[in-house]
Amino acid sequence: MIYVAVESLYSLHGDEAPLVSMLKLCEQYNAFIYVDEAHSFGVRGRNGCGLMYELNLQKHPNVCAIMVSYSKSLACTGGAILCNSDVVIEYLKQYALTSLYSNFMPLAMLLSIECGYNYLQSDVVERRRVYLKELIVYFKDVYATNSFSQIQPIIVGDARLTRLIHQKCNGLNILLIPAYYPFVPKGQSLLRVYLHSFNTKQQIDTVVKVLHKYKKQQSKL
Numbered sequence: 001m002i003y004v005a006v007e008s009l010y011s012l013h014g015d016e017a018p019l020v021s022m023l024k025l026c027e028q029y030n031a032f033i034y035v036d037e038a039h040s041f042g043v044r045g046r047n048g049c050g051l052m053y054e055l056n057l058q059k060h061p062n063v064c065a066i067m068v069s070y071s072k073s074l075a076c077t078g079g080a081i082l083c084n085s086d087v088v089i090e091y092l093k094q095y096a097l098t099s100l101y102s103n104f105m106p107l108a109m110l111l112s113i114e115c116g117y118n119y120l121q122s123d124v125v126e127r128r129r130v131y132l133k134e135l136i137v138y139f140k141d142v143y144a145t146n147s148f149s150q151i152q153p154i155i156v157g158d159a160r161l162t163r164l165i166h167q168k169c170n171g172l173n174i175l176l177i178p179a180y181y182p183f184v185p186k187g188q189s190l191l192r193v194y195l196h197s198f199n200t201k202q203q204i205d206t207v208v209k210v211l212h213k214y215k216k217q218q219s220k221l
């Protein structure tokens with residue numbers, strides 16, 4: 001039996017897995033796909049259910065399981081494996097070490113997750129998701145990247161320059177998430193702008209101004 005494990009949305013470059021064509025291949029080879037939706041849950045799809053729901057693939061017969069994490073948009077911990085197969089569910093019950101050897105999560109966390117789910121289904125959050133899409137378009141208009149998601153990668157290359165931009169932005173109360181070697185190959189250091197629905201266009205203008213300033217230095221390296 002072939003199993004394919006994939007992330008729907010990657011946190012390094014903000015790119016999406018080609019889920020539709022991957023599932024076509026799975027059909028062809030009788031393989032099953034496991035999709036990690038850690039970075040799309042809460043943000044993509046109806047009620048923030050994730051990219052698989054957005055693409056209406058959640059019930060595809062070649063889907064083995066979908067994993068959602070509560071540690072990102074819900075700001076909790078833990079996660080869930082969404083799955084139709086009794087075999088997979090039984091396997092996880094018997095072999096998933098984290099569930100076998102850990103206590104169940106505290107009730108407070110469970111309630112927090114429940115509140116999170118209710119919140120994700122509210123009109124307020126739906127409007128926030130729409131606004132986030134607007135911010136992504138705005139960001140891409142002023143700073144071209146290959147990502148269409150809330151994760152916008154700024155490829156700098158030089159580690160020293162990456163650190164400098166990171167520090168400069170920190171000083172302006174803008175948190176960019178850097179990635180250095182060995183997390184990325186040598187000479188491919190990058191910064192990630194994680195857009196969220198409480199950002200303003202003004203904040204984007206500020207960060208892009210810094211990025212453009214350093215881009216000039218980058219071209220001299």
Ligand SMILES: Cc1ncc(COP(=O)(O)O)c(C=O)c1O
Nearest residue numbers: 007011036038069070071078079
């Ligand atoms: C793609 C992906 N999957 C799963 C996780 C696990 O998240 P956690 O263990 O915090 O629930 C992470 C965390 O960063 C992640 O990036």
